[in-house]
Amino acid sequence: MKKVKAFPCGTVANMVCGFDILGFALNEPCDEFEVEITDEPGVHIINNDDYNLPTDPEKNVSGAAMLALMDETPDVRGFIIRSTKLIKPGSGIGSSAASAAGVVVAANYLLGNRFSKLDLVRFAMFGEKVASGVKHADNIAPCIYGGVTLIRAIHPLDIVSIEAPLLHVTVVHPQIEVRTSDARQILKQQVLLKDAIKQWGNIAGLVAGLLKSDYDLIGRSLEDVIIEPVRSILIPGFDEVKKRSKDAGALGGGISGSGPSIFMLSKDAATAHAVAKEMEDVFIKIGIDYHTHVTTINQQGVKLVSE
Amino acid sequence: MKKVKAFPCGTVANMVCGFDILGFALNEPCDEFEVEITDEPGVHIINNDDYNLPTDPEKNVSGAAMLALMDETPDVRGFIIRSTKLIKPGSGIGSSAASAAGVVVAANYLLGNRFSKLDLVRFAMFGEKVASGVKHADNIAPCIYGGVTLIRAIHPLDIVSIEAPLLHVTVVHPQIEVRTSDARQILKQQVLLKDAIKQWGNIAGLVAGLLKSDYDLIGRSLEDVIIEPVRSILIPGFDEVKKRSKDAGALGGGISGSGPSIFMLSKDAATAHAVAKEMEDVFIKIGIDYHTHVTTINQQGVKLVSE
Incomplete structure (x- = not known):
């Protein structure tokens, strides 16, 4: 070969x-x-x-x-x-x-x-x-x-x-540029201990929710008190996307990597599609072009095809 | 009743x-x-x-x-x-x-x-x-x-x-006083983001290790870069107890609560007893009275007996 x-x-x-x-x-x-x-x-x-x-x-x-x-x-x-x-x-x-x-x-x-x-x-x-x-x-x-x-x-x-249990993912990519280096630079180098404690409670909750297939716990744990409040200001419409996605039934979500894409997790495909619709409405209203993807978590890694 | x-x-x-x-x-x-x-x-x-x-x-x-x-x-x-x-x-x-x-x-x-x-x-x-x-x-x-x-x-x-999987616990209580309020007061109110990231990696690893019954992962994750380096100075012999316990086969451990007790987790009872012996040797050498407990994780909570 x-x-x-x-x-x-x-x-x-x-x-x-x-x-x-x-x-x-x-x-x-x-x-x-x-x-x-x-x-x-x-x-x-x-x-x-x-x-x-x-x-x-x-x-x-x-x-x-x-x-x-x-x-x-x-x-x-x-x-x-x-x-x-x-x-x-x-x-x-x-x-x-x-x-x-x-x-x-x-x-x-x-x-x-x-x-x-x-x-x-x-x-x-x-x-x-x-x-x-x-x-x-x-x-x-x-x-x-x-x-x-x-x-x-x-x-x-x-x-x-x-x-992880079966999770449906909705991703919206607003066509704006957020440079990874900028997104890193605006982060504070120090965090309050009390915020760090909240964060590690959520991380532990998220890992436990995934391994125990507890969707409610996953949803409750998808909260970021340290990075998201700083980085989300680089993404127009972020707060509205998040609110409308959760209102539409998403478990939760946030910034994908350093942005500008935003992702949401849902328990079923119908919700993931409804979430995509909400995301699209927000960016149509703001007047920013976007791509959406409605997909699932890939369990396989890199797929290979030999000829 | x-x-x-x-x-x-x-x-x-x-x-x-x-x-x-x-x-x-x-x-x-x-x-x-x-x-x-x-x-x-x-x-x-x-x-x-x-x-x-x-x-x-x-x-x-x-x-x-x-x-x-x-x-x-x-x-x-x-x-x-x-x-x-x-x-x-x-x-x-x-x-x-x-x-x-x-x-x-x-x-x-x-x-x-x-x-x-x-x-x-x-x-x-x-x-x-x-x-x-x-x-x-x-x-x-x-x-x-x-x-x-x-x-x-x-x-x-x-x-x-x-x-959690079956875990044996060794606790040593050196007879010194560490007041909870003092142990809280010496903590810094801010932590470096890079240390917080290390910490949440370990927390996620520990929760995953427990839920997956992965003893090696539990051991690798029992690391604290934020609290232990500050608080352990209040407990004479801490570093030596930790080193000798791990050398004797403990998965890992550290300060129990705000101290002065130190705990270690082990996969089997024989190791937990060997760890107790090491702990006792350290405090005999230093000249501090101590109590040790060799036990397991209590799965039941508060036991009740009605007459």
């Missing part, structure tokens, strides 16, 4: 109260990467989309991840990556994580699955560093593992799968 | 990384409270031990909890409480919580279980207020519910049982 197609999907980092530690994978949208082993030394990137992403592998998210993998595969001379991005960069649903994760999962398949998922996360984090300057794993991990993942610690990397 | 005996047991609050939100109940030591309905109006306290605790119900932990319950039981004229404290006040294993929880659980039994466990926690918190000035629930909740409990939120009170 010399060639495989990988379909890494969008991911939602933070999951409201789990800033930098929780994330989950979506079943759509997904990118498409064709990865091929070649005798030509190095990583060769061919873009099949209109995003004009850099083709220098050191400056390209997929390329940087693949170079990290190649540091540990001296028997391989080169890879060709044919990239078709369908997850819009800057949307806040893990576009760069998909670029990084997709190619290393594909390469690992071609190499006989010699690396663990944890290794693949480690390689893909080099891609995140190119994208945002920070080697964070809260999109990469769910993209590769599927489901809901906890990054318990970064040094050393400790990833835990949090088995 | 006019009279019942209640045996509320010691509890370990915080559980290392879960400051103010997590706690668990022990199977020993336990207090003994005999509670009797009487036609004499008010709460009448008879102490059968040597602690000389106040008998004015408004100044007595059991009394204050019972008065809170009586505010919602206009059909009852009075209670007699005969108190035999076996959990030493000031030990850091929830002596005041046991005093508050024991009597309201007993009274509720005599009243035909008209109140929920959540109501009983609410009443018992008035006892904690007498003891420490703060209506905290992280000892009360496990004392009444049994097992490991999460206080997800205080307003409104939201208590979640976290089902």
Whole structure:
């Protein structure tokens, strides 16, 4: 086998109260990467989309991840990556994580699955560093593992799968730009102990709600007293989207990653579609273009298709 | 039925990384409270031990909890409480919580279980207020519910049982005084966001480890970067107890509540006893008297015996 197609999907980092530690994978949208082993030394990137992403592998998210993998595969001379991005960069649903994760999962398949998922996360984090300057794993991990993942610690990397009940997800991507670096910069470096205590109560509640399939507890725990009050001001319509989504029956939700996308979780598909309608109404009223996705949590991670 | 005996047991609050939100109940030591309905109006306290605790119900932990319950039981004229404290006040294993929880659980039994466990926690918190000035629930909740409990939120009170695998507990109580108010006062009111993130990773890991019966994950998550580094300086020998306990096979542990007791969790009884031996050696060397308890997590809450 010399060639495989990988379909890494969008991911939602933070999951409201789990800033930098929780994330989950979506079943759509997904990118498409064709990865091929070649005798030509190095990583060769061919873009099949209109995003004009850099083709220098050191400056390209997929390329940087693949170079990290190649540091540990001296028997391989080169890879060709044919990239078709369908997850819009800057949307806040893990576009760069998909670029990084997709190619290393594909390469690992071609190499006989010699690396663990944890290794693949480690390689893909080099891609995140190119994208945002920070080697964070809260999109990469769910993209590769599927489901809901906890990054318990970064040094050393400790990833835990949090088995979740069936959850329907509605995502709205208002077509505005929120740069990850800006969204990081406005955060305060100190938090009040009393707010931190509220936050860890909610995180513990969310993890327990997921593992116990307790939808009410999940809903009660989807509360963020630290990050959301600061970041939500960068997203016009955020408060109204949240209120109308919950009124329509959503369990709860919030900013996806550093935004501008907003996600909501629901118990059933009908509610998730009703939530999408509310989200769309808000952005029509404000006059901002948007995309919505109504999907479910992806339990599989990166899908592979070999020809 | 006019009279019942209640045996509320010691509890370990915080559980290392879960400051103010997590706690668990022990199977020993336990207090003994005999509670009797009487036609004499008010709460009448008879102490059968040597602690000389106040008998004015408004100044007595059991009394204050019972008065809170009586505010919602206009059909009852009075209670007699005969108190035999076996959990030493000031030990850091929830002596005041046991005093508050024991009597309201007993009274509720005599009243035909008209109140929920959540109501009983609410009443018992008035006892904690007498003891420490703060209506905290992280000892009360496990004392009444049994097992490991999460206080997800205080307003409104939201208590979640976290089902745990069999865990053996070793507690050492060095005979020094650490006042709860002092232990609170030395805490910083602000924490670094990066430390808060580490902490919530560990809390999420601990809850997941307990619910998934993953002992290794429990052990990795028993880490506190915020409270322990500050409070442990009040407990001579703390670092050595922790190191030697882990070397002897303990999964991990830390300060029980606000101290001075230290607890360690182990997978089996033999390890828990070996840990006790290490703890004792440390305090013999330092020259501080101590008590040790080797026990398990109490799954039942307050035990009742009617005559």
